Amino acid sequence: MSPTSGRPAVALLLPPAARTPVVDELRKAGYDPLTVANSDELADLLATRRDIAVGVIDVDGDPEDAGRAWELLHEGQDIPALLVVSPQTLDRLDPDAGGHETDEYLTRPYSAESIRWRVEAMVIRSTTVDDGSDAVFSADLAGSDWSRRGQLVAVFNPKGGVGKTMIAVNLAAALTARGKRVILVDADTVTGHIPSSLGMDGVGTVVDAWCDELEGGPTLSFDEMASAHQSGLKVLPLSSSPIHTEILDSERIAQALVQARRAADVVIVDLHPSYSPLNRAVFDTADRIMVPVTPDLPAIRAAIKLVEVADELGVRDRLSLVVNRAQSGVSVADLERAVGLPSFGQIRSGGMLVVRALNEGRALAEIAPREKITQEFFTLADRVLGVVPAAEPAKAGLRLFGRPVAVRS
Numbered sequence: 001m002s003p004t005s006g007r008p009a010v011a012l013l014l015p016p017a018a019r020t021p022v023v024d025e026l027r028k029a030g031y032d033p034l035t036v037a038n039s040d041e042l043a044d045l046l047a048t049r050r051d052i053a054v055g056v057i058d059v060d061g062d063p064e065d066a067g068r069a070w071e072l073l074h075e076g077q078d079i080p081a082l083l084v085v086s087p088q089t090l091d092r093l094d095p096d097a098g099g100h101e102t103d104e105y106l107t108r109p110y111s112a113e114s115i116r117w118r119v120e121a122m123v124i125r126s127t128t129v130d131d132g133s134d135a136v137f138s139a140d141l142a143g144s145d146w147s148r149r150g151q152l153v154a155v156f157n158p159k160g161g162v163g164k165t166m167i168a169v170n171l172a173a174a175l176t177a178r179g180k181r182v183i184l185v186d187a188d189t190v191t192g193h194i195p196s197s198l199g200m201d202g203v204g205t206v207v208d209a210w211c212d213e214l215e216g217g218p219t220l221s222f223d224e225m226a227s228a229h230q231s232g233l234k235v236l237p238l239s240s241s242p243i244h245t246e247i248l249d250s251e252r253i254a255q256a257l258v259q260a261r262r263a264a265d266v267v268i269v270d271l272h273p274s275y276s277p278l279n280r281a282v283f284d285t286a287d288r289i290m291v292p293v294t295p296d297l298p299a300i301r302a303a304i305k306l307v308e309v310a311d312e313l314g315v316r317d318r319l320s321l322v323v324n325r326a327q328s329g330v331s332v333a334d335l336e337r338a339v340g341l342p343s344f345g346q347i348r349s350g351g352m353l354v355v356r357a358l359n360e361g362r363a364l365a366e367i368a369p370r371e372k373i374t375q376e377f378f379t380l381a382d383r384v385l386g387v388v389p390a391a392e393p394a395k396a397g398l399r400l401f402g403r404p405v406a407v408r409s
């Protein structure tokens with residue numbers, strides 16, 4: 001059989017339930033998707049088609065058959081493989097095992113769109129020359145420490161104005177000052193301003209990198225895209241504008257964040273205050289969802305609602321309450337009681353010191369390392385690292401300025 005469409009062909013060895021949406025998405029993008037049920041069918045396909053640009057293989061369903069399918073792709077035609085794995089499988093990968101320089105990994109959960117983005121990038125990079133070489137993992141894979149796995153911390157509250165970005169920036173700076181490798185991702189494409197908060201101009205974005213990739217540029221990791229701050233912290237905004245963000249596929253971003261954990265001790269993601277598909281994808285992959293709450297009723301009610309949503313999404317055990325502007329009207333004990341979460345950290349009001357830091361484009365750890373608020377950020381950093389345990393939750397009824405308050409609607 002010879003190709004008739006002139007479109008790049010993609011071989012798909014995926015579970016039956018996943019095939020249809022992926023096939024539809026690839027067809028819309030101009031590819032010729034060809035599904036197979038096992039390695040035997042893939043062998044028959046490869047014997048008749050010489051135009052297959054990429055093979056997509058689900059590894060976890062039948063690892064032995066997937067291994068055979070991988071071998072078939074790299075025999076003769078030497079076709080790049082996109083290997084779909086669970087996060088647990090990815091963590092167990094042997095860095096000394098054989099691989100191929102053109103292969104890539106995609107962890108589940110994934111979407112049809114995320115597969116399409118990865119296939120497009122691999123097709124752009126692929127070559128039709130069969131040199132028969134015995135390659136190993138590419139430099140970016142072989143040079144990585146595949147046994148390490150940093151933490152992924154999302155900073156989120158569905159209400160704005162609670163100090164979310166201030167906490168994300170200063171926690172990242174405190175961790176960096178502790179000698180940790182930190183990537184700070186500004187995932188608030190609407191009101192995000194992390195680069196300006198740190199006095200950084202002309203910072204590259206994920207949108208910039210992915211648009212360049214579609215035009216034939218390199219496929220970069222989040223670590224490679226990120227810009228270095230003078231403190232050593234690495235900063236990466238998703239976009240510089242809220243308008244042109246169509247390229248920001250939620251599942252691809254979540255996948256890139258998972259991979260970024262292998263280049264950093266901690267990846268911190270500052271999220272927009274909404275329950276968007278992007279935020280939910282990050283929730284699914286985060287190790288910790290840090291919830292800043294200020295001692296006022298709107299913020300408290302928003303946190304209570306978040307706990308309810310987290311129950312529904314199955315991520316409540318990842319929530320970590322951080323009381324911002326602590327002891328300013330509602331006691332920490334009262335707030336814990338109302339929200340239903342113990343306090344993971346407490347940050348006092350910084351007043352003009354925080355304003356000064358923002359005006360100078362610097363973190364508190366840089367301009368005022370000995371101030372009490374800065375020391376509280378160091379304590380919070382140590383708790384993230386597991387050096388200092390969180391305080392035991394207190395028990396009390398919620399009181400606002402000394403008066404009992406009902407917060408549940």
